[in-house]
Amino acid sequence: MGTFAQLNLRNELLEQLQALAYLTPTAIQEAAIPAILDGADVAGQAETGSGKTAAYGLPLLHRLDANLEQVQALIVVPTRELALQVRQELKQFAKLMPNLKISSFYGGHAFSQERASLAHPPQVLVGTPGRLTDHLNRNTLNLAHVQQLVLDEADKLLEMGFEEELDQVIAALPRKRQTILFSATMPEGVKELISASLKAPKFIKATATTVPDQVKFVGLKVEQADRQEVLVKLLQQQSGSGTVVFTNTRAATDEVTAFVQAHGLSVKALHGGMEQRDRDQTMTLFRNGSVAILVATDVAARGLDIDALHAIIHYELPDDKAAYLHRSGRTGRAGRNGTVYTLATPKGEQKLRDWELVRMDEWLDAGTLSAAHTQQASEPRFATIYIQAGRKDKISPRDIVGALIAEAGLEAGQIGKIEVQDKSSYVAVPEKESREIVKLLSNGKIKGRKFRVSLVQ
Numbered sequence: 001m002g003t004f005a006q007l008n009l010r011n012e013l014l015e016q017l018q019a020l021a022y023l024t025p026t027a028i029q030e031a032a033i034p035a036i037l038d039g040a041d042v043a044g045q046a047e048t049g050s051g052k053t054a055a056y057g058l059p060l061l062h063r064l065d066a067n068l069e070q071v072q073a074l075i076v077v078p079t080r081e082l083a084l085q086v087r088q089e090l091k092q093f094a095k096l097m098p099n100l101k102i103s104s105f106y107g108g109h110a111f112s113q114e115r116a117s118l119a120h121p122p123q124v125l126v127g128t129p130g131r132l133t134d135h136l137n138r139n140t141l142n143l144a145h146v147q148q149l150v151l152d153e154a155d156k157l158l159e160m161g162f163e164e165e166l167d168q169v170i171a172a173l174p175r176k177r178q179t180i181l182f183s184a185t186m187p188e189g190v191k192e193l194i195s196a197s198l199k200a201p202k203f204i205k206a207t208a209t210t211v212p213d214q215v216k217f218v219g220l221k222v223e224q225a226d227r228q229e230v231l232v233k234l235l236q237q238q239s240g241s242g243t244v245v246f247t248n249t250r251a252a253t254d255e256v257t258a259f260v261q262a263h264g265l266s267v268k269a270l271h272g273g274m275e276q277r278d279r280d281q282t283m284t285l286f287r288n289g290s291v292a293i294l295v296a297t298d299v300a301a302r303g304l305d306i307d308a309l310h311a312i313i314h315y316e317l318p319d320d321k322a323a324y325l326h327r328s329g330r331t332g333r334a335g336r337n338g339t340v341y342t343l344a345t346p347k348g349e350q351k352l353r354d355w356e357l358v359r360m361d362e363w364l365d366a367g368t369l370s371a372a373h374t375q376q377a378s379e380p381r382f383a384t385i386y387i388q389a390g391r392k393d394k395i396s397p398r399d400i401v402g403a404l405i406a407e408a409g410l411e412a413g414q415i416g417k418i419e420v421q422d423k424s425s426y427v428a429v430p431e432k433e434s435r436e437i438v439k440l441l442s443n444g445k446i447k448g449r450k451f452r453v454s455l456v457q
Helices: 011-019 027-037 052-062 080-093 111-117 129-137 154-159 163-171 188-197 224-236 250-261 276-287 321-328 346-354 397-408 431-443
Strands: 042-045 073-076 102-105 124-127 148-151 178-183 202-205 215-221 243-246 267-270 293-296 311-314 338-344 362-365 382-387 418-420 425-430 453-456
Touching: 011 052, 011 080, 027 042, 027 052, 027 178, 027 202, 042 052, 052 073, 052 080, 052 148, 052 178, 073 129, 073 163, 080 102, 080 124, 102 111, 102 129, 111 129, 124 129, 129 163, 148 188, 154 163, 154 178, 154 188, 163 188, 178 188, 224 243, 224 250, 224 311, 224 338, 250 267, 250 293, 267 276, 276 453, 311 321, 338 346, 382 431, 397 418, 397 425, 397 431, 425 431, 431 453
Parallel strands: 042 178, 042 202, 073 124, 073 148, 102 124, 148 178, 215 338, 215 362, 243 293, 243 311, 267 293, 311 338
Antiparallel strands: 382 425, 382 453, 418 425
8 A cells, every 4th residue: 555645646635635644545546546647537336435535536636727717527426415525525635726616516505606606617516417407408507628527426326317417417528538437336327327428447446345444343232122222321432522323214313312312412313304404504513523423314324424433333234235334434434443333133133144244343242331431422522603604705714713712712722623604604612611602703703794693502
């Protein structure tokens, strides 16, 4: 395994990777980045967790001309969540590249805002097929200058019925371009898409079913009736935030969340029955550490990509082996350690044996778990403040930090993660002083102006 420096990326990217503590590339990155830099079409088999966004994103950013206000790279993704996640990750990598604009277009986002933003087109556009074709049909989007096309999660794009939209988007692109496709699986539909859209592609395979070595698998044998009690004891032994508990249904998600909450732990539910705004806000709270535990279904967590995710708990086993490994691969990212816990009922143990996954690194006796250990998860370090101002108000994270220091008397080291969206911003602050901080910031100013400030519950 080499280093990122050996992959011949531009200095701005290498400096930022070092700042992010990305030291060595994953298998898919080491294989894909040189091929993409060489200009070859690439078809990669890789799931979430294998590092595929960096695998195509870093060489894509390397080849951009930030001085040209044209859409030079188009990334097509199946869901809104993934569009936001990919945009955020690319912005993080491109932090030291001046004049670079990365936008995401998706359903549920105001079309008028997207159209207005195209007055100064982004160099990188991440979009869902439906919203991209909407722009093409209204002649608001020019794709004539696209040099690189990425089809991310191609199997999901086809599974969700986007074949016609993909055809329309691809038809609007220049014939002379580089096409990169990633897919977790390779069914016939994806193979046909590769044949029709890629020229002499290089095939690369590194799926998340090979979970990183730094991930430890721990099993707990439990009876069906004892699962909730065992889960709470296990959660009480987790230090800090960054734990995801996987369930199979919305009803189970809500039931488990209520039970865990009743024991004083910091927890939120995430499932497809929630309003999109509530799902987005829950993810913000989890990302910045204001919520320590997330109880989620597979569908709702499809776009889940949290840097500090240190533990996965399978409260219920999914239907198949691939889903189990897909969940498990969400921890242990970028060389970090992670632990995957599995609550295995007698029926679950049989399922693990059928999957040939019975070899846990360790089996714990659920009866020996004690609730008397560390309970940091019950007292989150941060609370989240909502500010009714964002990018459209010319507000930046630096402006928010400045206001918190000047108006609320905080030190820079006390301020947690900041997310600035189009018309709103979220910032993590010390939980104990959060109400006083809201009061001071409400009476003060951010960048010389007053904005509505409130505490996110």
